[in-house]
Amino acid sequence: MFDHGRSILRLEGLRKSYNLGKPNEIEVLHGIDLNIGAHDFAALVGPSGSGKSTLLNMLGLLDAPTAGELYLLDRPTARMSDAERTALRGAQLGFVFQFHHLIQAFTSVENVLMPLMLTNGKPSQKDRDHAIDLLSEVGLRDYVDVKPSDLSGGQQQRVAIARALVTRPALLLADEPTGNLDTKTADNVFELFRRFNKTLDCAVLIVTHDPRLSESCDRTITLVDGRIVSDELKAGSSVSQGTN
Template sequence: MSTAGPLIELRAVRKRYNVGLPSEVEVLHGIDWQVARGEFVALIGPSGSGKSTLLNIVGLLERLTSGSYHLLGEPVQDMDDQALTLMRRRALGFVFQFHHLLPAFTALENVTLPALMTEGRVSAAQRERARELLAAVGLAQAMGKRPGELSGGMQQRVAIARALVQNPPLVLADEPTGNLDTAASDAVFALLRQIHDERGTAFVIVTHDPRLARRCDRLVELVDGRIDRDEPIRGEGTAPSEPR
């Protein structure tokens, strides 16, 4: 992977569904977007604006219809499925609104799952890294517990540790606090900021919560499949205007 240039670079990206059919619809209309290494970005917009589609394209979960997408300097739109899977595993971490932990696995086993899926086994070093990450997210005493024994906020912390276990340069978080109460939401978001500050991990966070969006460093608003606003945030409570 190249270490020069932006982490994410999209040029004239369009996404259509049902191409060639009477029901064809275009969801993204020529997106130009860059994210630098180590940025902490909020992606906002009304329902149906294309946020999830854009995040899925950035996360290599969906293919763009036209345009170009470079991730870590590599043109991923030209990769076959196997190459995309390998790129996804080594470049990206994911945190979703629903934690998607396996209920029969302990917290430690859930965090080591990416290594198990990638290599078919979990090494002693990988298990130790999982322990370190769980300790870093405040779950040193809960490694042997299963998801049903943890609160919602604790479950999401396990999911965050799992997203970081492969040490990705970019974490994509889709409404990571959407199912949490205010106190747990604040704690999880503070953890994401801490990880960003300590590790230099880049984050792109989809959120409907303007209070959390203002705590990011950059605000990108998507409206009707186009970037309507892209601006730095000058600190909590001092955004140029309330996220619409």
């Protein structure tokens, strides 16, 4: 057992099945136990079909488990209404995907502000200043009013990272975030995750097929056939994993 401080996300006996009650019912996740701590910088890996996408949907409160419980900041979520789950997700989770999903008609700062606009309506000047500060942090201070079509792929991904952090989330979930980037740009994006993990007290979980990326994380969680088969802490890391 390792003590890694405050728990951000905790799964207890999490199961997910599809086609419930039908002849073709299938269970994809088989009793997952997992703990993500406040300072964790972890990778989730596993072969195609292992259940990573399903687990990510559970972690991101995008879908509800069939059985078991998921606690986000010690709040049980399995029986929350869709509205409650959406509100909690918007306040405490940030998402970065392989495809940046920026709104082409919006400028960089408007894209970053989108999560706050969805929750609060028209952003305040304080919100805008915060968004500009984040764009500065990712090296895009001179691109605040530029639209995605005038940005490189790496710059667009950095806008997406700033957008994911604008709500000051407790946990950043990244799904193949460097999958469409060249090696140098991917390294830069990875270093941004690392920096924000340390400076913003934001736990990071990266879903990746890239062994180079996963080996650079402090912790590697391996999922096979809907079960966690290993949860390894990198030697010399100051962050410890939870109990599985």
